[in-house]
Amino acid sequence: MTDLEHELKELLHAKADHLGTPAAAPQEVLRRGRRRQARTVAGSALAGIVALAVAIAAVGAVTRAPAPQPADTSKGAPYPERTTSIQGFTVTAPQGWTLQDLWPWSSVLTTSAQSCSFSGSGTPVGGSGSPVAQPSQDCTSTPQPVPGGVPVLSVSNFDPGTSSTLCGLGDRTPVDLPLTGVAYVVTALSHGQSADSLRQACPHADRIETALGGPIPYAVVSFVGAQASPSDAAWIRDWFHHVPIYDPAIVPSKVQPSALPGPGYVVEAGASWRLEATAPFGCDASACRAQAVLVGVSVDTTETATTVDLPVPGQPVVEASDPLVTWGTADGSVASIDAIGDSRTGPATLVWWPAGIQTVAPDVHDGWIWWAEVPYGRDASITGANGQTYLLSQTRPPIDLAGGRIPTTTAPDGTVTGTLNLFGRTWTFSDTKDGFLVSSGDSTINSMLNGGSTMFDVAGGTLMLAQEGPSVSFVKVKVDGGPTINGWWMPAEDELGHPGRVWVIPLPGTGTGVKIADDGFPPSATSWPVHAAPFPGGVVMGGGQDGVSWKLAYGDPPERCLQVAFVAGDTASDPARCLGVPEPGVASLDDVAGETSSLVVVIAPAGSHVTTAGQVVYPQCVDMPEGSGAYAGLNVCVAIVPVSAGDVTFRATDANGHLVPASPFTVRAEPGRLALIKTP
Amino acid sequence: MDGRTVTTMEDALVEPDRGTMAELYARHVPAAIRLAYLLTGDPSQAEDLAHDAFIRCVGRFGHLRAREAFDAYLRRAVVNLHTSKLRRTRLEREWLRREGHRAVNTTASMPDVGAREDLWRALQTLPPRQRAALVLRYYEDLSEHDTATALGCSVAAVKSLVQRGSEALRSRLGGEDR
Numbered sequence: 001m002t003d004l005e006h007e008l009k010e011l012l013h014a015k016a017d018h019l020g021t022p023a024a025a026p027q028e029v030l031r032r033g034r035r036r037q038a039r040t041v042a043g044s045a046l047a048g049i050v051a052l053a054v055a056i057a058a059v060g061a062v063t064r065a066p067a068p069q070p071a072d073t074s075k076g077a078p079y080p081e082r083t084t085s086i087q088g089f090t091v092t093a094p095q096g097w098t099l100q101d102l103w104p105w106s107s108v109l110t111t112s113a114q115s116c117s118f119s120g121s122g123t124p125v126g127g128s129g130s131p132v133a134q135p136s137q138d139c140t141s142t143p144q145p146v147p148g149g150v151p152v153l154s155v156s157n158f159d160p161g162t163s164s165t166l167c168g169l170g171d172r173t174p175v176d177l178p179l180t181g182v183a184y185v186v187t188a189l190s191h192g193q194s195a196d197s198l199r200q201a202c203p204h205a206d207r208i209e210t211a212l213g214g215p216i217p218y219a220v221v222s223f224v225g226a227q228a229s230p231s232d233a234a235w236i237r238d239w240f241h242h243v244p245i246y247d248p249a250i251v252p253s254k255v256q257p258s259a260l261p262g263p264g265y266v267v268e269a270g271a272s273w274r275l276e277a278t279a280p281f282g283c284d285a286s287a288c289r290a291q292a293v294l295v296g297v298s299v300d301t302t303e304t305a306t307t308v309d310l311p312v313p314g315q316p317v318v319e320a321s322d323p324l325v326t327w328g329t330a331d332g333s334v335a336s337i338d339a340i341g342d343s344r345t346g347p348a349t350l351v352w353w354p355a356g357i358q359t360v361a362p363d364v365h366d367g368w369i370w371w372a373e374v375p376y377g378r379d380a381s382i383t384g385a386n387g388q389t390y391l392l393s394q395t396r397p398p399i400d401l402a403g404g405r406i407p408t409t410t411a412p413d414g415t416v417t418g419t420l421n422l423f424g425r426t427w428t429f430s431d432t433k434d435g436f437l438v439s440s441g442d443s444t445i446n447s448m449l450n451g452g453s454t455m456f457d458v459a460g461g462t463l464m465l466a467q468e469g470p471s472v473s474f475v476k477v478k479v480d481g482g483p484t485i486n487g488w489w490m491p492a493e494d495e496l497g498h499p500g501r502v503w504v505i506p507l508p509g510t511g512t513g514v515k516i517a518d519d520g521f522p523p524s525a526t527s528w529p530v531h532a533a534p535f536p537g538g539v540v541m542g543g544g545q546d547g548v549s550w551k552l553a554y555g556d557p558p559e560r561c562l563q564v565a566f567v568a569g570d571t572a573s574d575p576a577r578c579l580g581v582p583e584p585g586v587a588s589l590d591d592v593a594g595e596t597s598s599l600v601v602v603i604a605p606a607g608s609h610v611t612t613a614g615q616v617v618y619p620q621c622v623d624m625p626e627g628s629g630a631y632a633g634l635n636v637c638v639a640i641v642p643v644s645a646g647d648v649t650f651r652a653t654d655a656n657g658h659l660v661p662a663s664p665f666t667v668r669a670e671p672g673r674l675a676l677i678k679t680p
Numbered sequence: 681m682d683g684r685t686v687t688t689m690e691d692a693l694v695e696p697d698r699g700t701m702a703e704l705y706a707r708h709v710p711a712a713i714r715l716a717y718l719l720t721g722d723p724s725q726a727e728d729l730a731h732d733a734f735i736r737c738v739g740r741f742g743h744l745r746a747r748e749a750f751d752a753y754l755r756r757a758v759v760n761l762h763t764s765k766l767r768r769t770r771l772e773r774e775w776l777r778r779e780g781h782r783a784v785n786t787t788a789s790m791p792d793v794g795a796r797e798d799l800w801r802a803l804q805t806l807p808p809r810q811r812a813a814l815v816l817r818y819y820e821d822l823s824e825h826d827t828a829t830a831l832g833c834s835v836a837a838v839k840s841l842v843q844r845g846s847e848a849l850r851s852r853l854g855g856e857d858r
Contacts (some may be wrong), residue, residue, distance in 0.1 A: 008803070019717050033733075
């Protein structure tokens with residue numbers, strides 16, 4: 001922590017400590033609170049988050065729930081263990097178990113009833129025309145909670161099918177629980193919904209727990225069959241024991257109508273995506289369009305979907321790709337698939353369509369869903385059951401490298417809107433009173449931080465957005481080993497209302513590079529996608545000052561190698577090496593020496609603080625995320641120490657202010673080396 | 681049973697009564713007012729903002745089983761209300777209508793807490809989200825992850841906000857050696 005930050009901390013606490021606050025609640029506040037409660041309880045939370053409900057009778061043609069079937073796939077690989085986020089709810093399913101995304105039911109279940117009265121008078125024109133006065137219409141909407149709630153997801157060691165759930169759906173009877181079956185269901189509730197309705201709707205429930213996601217109450221219901229194996233029952237009960245009773249990540253404004261046409265089986269998942277097998281509501285044996293759907297989950301839990309249809313005669317494999325995964329469908333004649341991307345080729349995993357989909361969509365009875373951890377796959381090498389191999393090629397929209405001004409229009413309320421085609425889709429960018437919004441189609445995907453920059457993953461790549469002043473004439477990214485992608489810009493005020501520009505740089509697939517702009521700052525390293533498991537070259541943190549910039553990035557293999565390197569303004573005298581991992585509870589010092597400055601790295605235990613004394617330097621620190629292997633949880637701090645700076649002391653202290661063992665370190669940067677002046 | 685208390689629907693969906701609400705207020709709102717004060721720089725606006733956030737929380741959260749949950753949600757509500765431009769404008773309008781004639785005195789009557797008034801003034805000139813990020817990090821002592829949760833943005837965005845906020849403070853303090 002720098003001196004300024006220390007001063008700021010002391011100031012904030014002093015200011016806050018001297019502020020007088022009411023000892024008791026003012027009556028006006030309590031009165032407003034009670035009034036707000038009454039209004040909230042009266043309304044259904046679901047009415048606000050579910051699109052206008054369609055009568056459940058509209059899906060009456062759906063076949064009744066089939067008898068539960070074993071979850072094991074008859075051919076191909078079993079479903080792997082999957083951890084994903086569905087509508088903000090993080091869930092894990094063991095290998096071979098069934099994980100269903102049930103949120104599509106929210107678009108067809110009746111959660112409110114509308115009644116209208118009409119009145120009007122008029123004189124027919126000529127005895128045959130319309131009344132000259134139009135009748136008035138007065139409609140009221142009444143919440144109608146679904147007894148078992150609106151299902152969000154379920155995990156089970158059997159396949160419950162797609163026509164109902166273990167808690168029933170309106171007038172649909174609950175799925176029977178097999179004697180050896182175990183499961184849990186997450187369901188969104190209405191405020192004021194009674195416990196009796198939930199217990200009656202889930203007659204086989206073992207336990208019921210209610211919880212809160214944002215303002216949305218939800219329930220988790222577990223089921224354990226009478227002859228369930230001890231290990232399965234223990235898994236369910238252990239999971240149930242750890243249900244979060246409050247999860248702020250489940251944000252009400254982000255809960256949205258499902259992007260899927262019907263309930264989906266999650267067959268594989270990553271941190272920011274999941275692959276589902278689904279069939280639309282109303283499927284029957286004569287006509288059904290089962291699909292493989294890749295659902296992308298953005299940083300704010302917004303979900304987008306990309307679908308792939310079944311193969312057609314003469315085309316045994318259908319392929320699609322994404323910044324992280326390549327996937328598709330294949331018919332039963334295919335034995336294996338290798339996905340081919342720009343940077344990698346990898347074998348695909350093939351799984352048979354889930355039994356629940358085969359039941360409602362018989363045309364998938366002989367086919368696969370497949371995926372490969374190949375970023376942005378372009379082609380596929382396919383081997384048939386007869387051993388023959390052939391190549392499938394797909395085209396993808398090229399990235400326009402030129403950049404330029406985004407065409408914009410200005411609405412009467414001052415909103416400036418621009419449209420741009422990126423990654424084969426039309427994007428809308430709006431500078432509104434509420435901030436900078438990025439959308440594609442009807443769904444808002446992210447909100448720009450005025451005065452800052454952000455990146456977020458989308459289908460086809462990653463968008464980098466940067467807010468800059470009007471004097472900045474270019475923002476671009478030089479891709480490592482690739483082209484330079486120039487940014488697109490449109491006028492947008494910054495957060496204080498000053499004129500400026502938002503720059504949009506489309507970054508395809510997976511990659512690393514350097515962001516360059518004429519903004520007075522040195523080039524900065526970047527990598528994409530943002531939400532990806534650590535990969536070689538992936539940037540953890542970057543910084544710079546006085547024309548020198550640096551990056552902290554993963555090496556190879558990423559779980560055992562973290563490196564710091566100059567990006568601009570200086571070069572290291574030694575080749576890049578992996579930073580050492582200190583002993584538990586101990587701090588360590590590392591460095592990369594340049595001719596005019598050194599990059600000093602202090603690695604300290606989780607929860608520690610690193611401060612400096614002596615000459616002024618500004619360490620930047622990061623808590624290494626889960627998944628970063630040997631470095632996970634450590635506090636890694638990087639600072640530029642110029643050769644001219646003299647002696648600098650780095651102190652690592654724990655949460656109680658005590659020095660961490662091995663700390664402090666006093667160093668001095670010299671051309672091509674870092675001199676260690678003093679250790680404890 | 682594994683020994684865990686299983687809360688029933690009746691427990692969970694019960695609304696806090698008048699006494700519970702007053703207790704909640706006494707337990708959580710003073711801290712929320714202090715946070716709001718550091719965000720707005722004005723005691724009266726801070727009280728209005730914290731009260732609005734409290735009303736929003738007790739109105740929407742029927743079941744307040746976890747004290748930590750209420751803290752987190754109230755903090756987030758305060759920050760959200762503060763950083764929402766439209767909301768902030770409306771609050772300021774209401775406050776000016778009611779208290780405008782003594783607004784300056786209200787601020788001036790605060791005890792002098794030291795010689796760092798220049799830093800305090802510089803903090804007030806930062807964009808709201810930068811200010812919020814600094815306050816959450818250095819007053820609330822939140823981790824970058826928790827700050828990101830409170831601000832509704834990514835950890836990378838928090839880093840950027842804190843870095844830019846710190847740089848702006850240094851710049852506005854006239855290049856003092858910090």
